[in-house]
Amino acid sequence: MGENNNMNSKILDSKIPSGSLERKWTDYRSSLPLVSPANKQKQNVIMIGTGLAGASAAASLAEMGYNVKAFCFQDSPRRAHSIAAQGGINAAKNYQNDGDSIYRLFYDTIKGGDYRSREANVYRLAEVSGNIIDQCVAQGVPFAREYGGTLDNRSFGGVQVSRTFYARGQTGQQLLLGAYSALSRQINTGKVEMFTKHEMVDIVLVDGHAKGIIARNLVTGELEKHAASAVVLATGGYSNVYYLSTNAMGSNVTAAWKAYKRGAMFSNPCFTQIHPTCIPVSGEYQSKLTLMSESLRNDGRIWVSKNKGDSRSPDQIPEEERDYYLERRYPAFGNLVPRDIASRAAKERCDAGYGAGETGQSVYLDFKDAIDTMGQDTVSARYGNLFEMYGKITGENPYKSPMRIYPAVHYTMGGLWVDYNLMTTVPGLFSIGESNFSDHGANRLGASALMQGLADGYFVLPYTIGTYLSKEINSDMVSTEDSAFDSTLKESEETIEKLLSNQGNRTVESLHKELGLIMWNNCGMSRNQEDLDKALKEVDELKKTFWSDVKVPGRSDSINKELEKAWRVSDFIELGEVMMHDASDRKESCGAHFREEYQTEDGEALRNDEEYNYVSSWEYAGENVPPNLHKEILNFETVTPTQRSYK
Numbered sequence: 001m002g003e004n005n006n007m008n009s010k011i012l013d014s015k016i017p018s019g020s021l022e023r024k025w026t027d028y029r030s031s032l033p034l035v036s037p038a039n040k041q042k043q044n045v046i047m048i049g050t051g052l053a054g055a056s057a058a059a060s061l062a063e064m065g066y067n068v069k070a071f072c073f074q075d076s077p078r079r080a081h082s083i084a085a086q087g088g089i090n091a092a093k094n095y096q097n098d099g100d101s102i103y104r105l106f107y108d109t110i111k112g113g114d115y116r117s118r119e120a121n122v123y124r125l126a127e128v129s130g131n132i133i134d135q136c137v138a139q140g141v142p143f144a145r146e147y148g149g150t151l152d153n154r155s156f157g158g159v160q161v162s163r164t165f166y167a168r169g170q171t172g173q174q175l176l177l178g179a180y181s182a183l184s185r186q187i188n189t190g191k192v193e194m195f196t197k198h199e200m201v202d203i204v205l206v207d208g209h210a211k212g213i214i215a216r217n218l219v220t221g222e223l224e225k226h227a228a229s230a231v232v233l234a235t236g237g238y239s240n241v242y243y244l245s246t247n248a249m250g251s252n253v254t255a256a257w258k259a260y261k262r263g264a265m266f267s268n269p270c271f272t273q274i275h276p277t278c279i280p281v282s283g284e285y286q287s288k289l290t291l292m293s294e295s296l297r298n299d300g301r302i303w304v305s306k307n308k309g310d311s312r313s314p315d316q317i318p319e320e321e322r323d324y325y326l327e328r329r330y331p332a333f334g335n336l337v338p339r340d341i342a343s344r345a346a347k348e349r350c351d352a353g354y355g356a357g358e359t360g361q362s363v364y365l366d367f368k369d370a371i372d373t374m375g376q377d378t379v380s381a382r383y384g385n386l387f388e389m390y391g392k393i394t395g396e397n398p399y400k401s402p403m404r405i406y407p408a409v410h411y412t413m414g415g416l417w418v419d420y421n422l423m424t425t426v427p428g429l430f431s432i433g434e435s436n437f438s439d440h441g442a443n444r445l446g447a448s449a450l451m452q453g454l455a456d457g458y459f460v461l462p463y464t465i466g467t468y469l470s471k472e473i474n475s476d477m478v479s480t481e482d483s484a485f486d487s488t489l490k491e492s493e494e495t496i497e498k499l500l501s502n503q504g505n506r507t508v509e510s511l512h513k514e515l516g517l518i519m520w521n522n523c524g525m526s527r528n529q530e531d532l533d534k535a536l537k538e539v540d541e542l543k544k545t546f547w548s549d550v551k552v553p554g555r556s557d558s559i560n561k562e563l564e565k566a567w568r569v570s571d572f573i574e575l576g577e578v579m580m581h582d583a584s585d586r587k588e589s590c591g592a593h594f595r596e597e598y599q600t601e602d603g604e605a606l607r608n609d610e611e612y613n614y615v616s617s618w619e620y621a622g623e624n625v626p627p628n629l630h631k632e633i634l635n636f637e638t639v640t641p642t643q644r645s646y647k
Helices: 003-008 024-031 052-064 102-112 119-138 171-189 254-261 294-298 325-329 339-351 368-374 376-394 449-469 483-501 508-523 529-549 561-585
Strands: 044-048 067-071 192-195 198-206 209-217 223-227 230-233 272-278 301-305 363-366 403-412 429-431 614-619 628-633
Touching (some): 024 119, 044 052, 044 209, 052 171, 052 192, 052 449, 067 198, 102 119, 119 449, 171 192, 171 449, 198 254, 198 483, 209 483, 223 483, 230 254, 230 449, 254 561, 272 294, 272 339, 294 376, 301 339, 339 403, 368 376, 483 561, 508 529, 529 561, 561 614
Parallel strands (some): 044 230, 230 429
Antiparallel strands (some): 198 209, 209 223, 272 403
């Protein structure tokens, strides 16, 4: 599985500019083609998604003079999943004077991603990070401050400096409100036309270029045609392919998947991040999991009993019988090792029989030492809302007894392939934020998702999109009367009719759960060839079952949540197949992609740089046909890839 695809491999051009790493972005930005103010007013850009990346990009493009149509399936951009981010946002401003720098942020990100990301993109991200904080402060984002008024910072996993800016445990919410304010201003000026309760169901190509979309009005059910000079996807990740994840239940892959089936390559789909600090599964009735911010690992200590099957309450386990296993294994970083390492370590302890709680599928996150040292008031000031949330969900008081946590699917490093300009392999189609693959390699460092989303939206795409649009100013604006819109709309109608006319016996929910179990058990925290081969057959059978036995009640001409879910789950099933191909093809371990056959003597990820130093990009080859593999070779000019060590 996967090996035969190499026969079709092609080398992808990332369009990384020449010159020194420190000057690439500055020099490139200065040489980019410009679009005059008069011509900007003639061009329309469609923005799909209005989370941090989409809202910031839409606001910025409109401020520059472009006409923007923004779409979200929520009833307000304020309900985007970005609002759920808790712990903070990274930036290299060195306010703590602890040795941080642009280069150190760049290096930490490259190393944290296990050397599977582009140097140029990551350095650009680090370079603009400071501007993000300035932008957000100017918008009124209430970052935490020191007594003297300067912005406060804390540490996150995989680093030895304090560079994470935060607003208690509500950083994503506050950043989104800032971006939403900027977006609302442009809506008020008329430069942004906002379409809430709309979902993009397909992309329209004219002469091979993205020139519009088909969107479904989720209230009336009407399929609408929208034309533009360019289309930008800012639609987040696909963690819900696992059914249970920390993502909002509406988060999906449909927009990106439609782009994939229209010719946009999908890169590193098996690179999915498992977050180590989540509330454990408590029953089959659950439809999602709850994240507890990584920032808790600053002051909380993670441990399990040294005795297998220890059913005592944590307060009955004396200090000498506690195993602070992260501190023991990784003394240099301790509880702040990267997420992939912390997650695998927790799983290993639980699988070995040392797990906490009745199920044995959790570990303790203990704040007793922090409370004793700093006082409960200080701990509450830092994490109060997180402690309150944990208490409401579990019925336990984390001030009195340790939290119980276990890893859960959280983020996807894979996504649509984009070049340095953030354009996909489809001309005129761009992808920003979590919907692309570009900046995090095989593992994302904590607090870097918000950084990438705002970097792409405020400081990268507004410049690079001009490279494409400057060539389009002499072309006539495509009309929705073009035959390509009619044919694409007809395909969407046929899909809807197929889903509604199928009189099966299975609910969409049951099929999604089944897919999630297959993915988690075989392509989750660890993978092996035997399981991947088996799982690919299981997903293929599930796809047949879905289309033969799914039951979607209701009609298409009104609100129909089951129809929305069914469409999304059908895309998840197809994505699951490609993820299996990707995980099978990459016969190495790196970051969050842990192949059990390839590990060091210490049980750490064992890379194979000679054979797999590339971005794997998959091209749609047709229904029920294995996808074609293309490669973007990664060139390291500044950093020398080494075996990661956090000891």
